[in-house]
Amino acid sequence: MxxxxxxxxxxxxxxxxxxxxxxxxxxxxxxxxxxxxxxxxxxxxxxxxxxxxxxxxxxxxxxxxxxxxxxxxxxxxxxxxxxxxxxxxxxxxxxxxxxxxKSAKTIEQLLASPESLVVVVDGVQDPGNLGTIIRSADAVGAAGVVLGKGTVDLYNPKTVRSTMGSMFHVPVVETELLPLLDLARSRGIQLVGTSLQASRSCYDMDLTVPTWIILGNEGKGVSAEVAAQVDTGVIIPMKGRSESLNVAMAATVLLFEAMRQRGDRPRPV
CATH class of the missing domain: 3.30.1330.30 (Ribosomal protein L30/S12)
Known part of the structure; x- marks a missing residue:
């Protein structure tokens, strides 16, 4: 050329x-x-x-x-x-x-995955957080990441940089969450959210079945409408005095626990 x-x-x-x-x-x-x-x-x-x-x-x-x-x-x-x-x-x-x-990835790719592990992002605003979530999803071989309305733009230059290239490795789809979550449940996918009020530990949750992990805004958490779609709330146990984890850190913990449960052998880093 x-x-x-x-x-x-x-x-x-x-x-x-x-x-x-x-x-x-x-x-x-x-x-x-x-x-x-x-x-x-x-x-x-x-x-x-x-x-x-x-x-x-x-x-x-x-x-x-x-x-x-x-x-x-x-x-x-x-x-x-x-x-x-x-x-x-x-x-x-x-x-x-x-x-x-811009990507032309479709949601059907994620729904069709037989052992689907997907991260659903509802209103995360910080480009660095979104980039880290996408990198963690890529690291564990997740089927993809879904971005709901109100989430920072995937194509924001700061978001693009923070993904470190992982946005090219794992499907990322932007869509309306409520009809999608309803469709996912009809396909037998369990919808898991994090909550400080939950009594069930993420380590006691079966993440080997098709699972979508739902994460919310840094300050407000998941919207009430999306929270109503969650099947099970889990908490990430902590021994120290920190009240909670950053949303990107929480995503990473849950994704790597899912990988551990599924018996996936990580490659050396």
Whole structure:
């Protein structure tokens, strides 16, 4: 594929790319930004829908990215540092940015999993928390992650960075939760939520059956409507004086307990 060069900040394409820093622009174009060598490399490796790669004319196309572009199907454009800054959310602009199509994953993929282990996120607001939840789901080989309305945008640059590439490894679907949870229950999936008022320990809960773990907002928890759909509430036992765990930490504990119960042998890290 022919390589292009763009230097002007007034270039129409640069203006469109800069709009992807905002949710409105991402929704309108159906695209989002991926910044940095590792994330762009992961997006290319896992066929995440990269349409264009922007790279620093001054620093050149990183060798790791060039190795993933051998088929010539992805457009590559050399740009000035000023263009990278205009299109970047990071404090220090990365040498490469990917312009990526939004995912077309469907909820049926998660419902069809015979030993389904899914995380359902209801209103989590912090990009770092959402990114950690997705990374933990990826780490245990979960079937996917479902994001309900009111959850921070998956394609927010801060969320994308915090997933460290895991959003390209595990299906992440955005949808209305109430009809989905009702459908999941009709398929025999148990819906498990965390609660400080619960009497049942997560270690006493059978997580070997198809299970969806429901997690809520950092301050308010799961909404009343979603909480009403939960089959069983569990508590994560603690010996110290901490009142509760961060939502991302709670997700990690529950996911790894499910992996332990299922007899999955983790790979060395």
């Amino acid at each position: 022919k390589q292009f060069k763009i230097e002007s900040l007034q270039n129409p394409r640069v203006k469109l790319w800069a709009q992807l820093l905002d949710k409105k622009g991402r929704d309108k174009q159906g695209l989002y930004l991926v910044e940095g060598i590792h994330l762009v490399q992961e997006a290319l490796r896992y066929d995440a829908g990269v349409e264009t790669v922007l790279y620093s004319e001054e620093r050149g196309l990183p060798a790791e990215i060039a190795a993933c572009l051998n088929d010539g199907m992805v457009e590559r454009i050399a740009v000035t540092e000023q263009v990278l800054i205009k299109c970047s959310d990071a404090q220090t602009p990365q040498p490469v940015i990917g312009i990526v199509r």
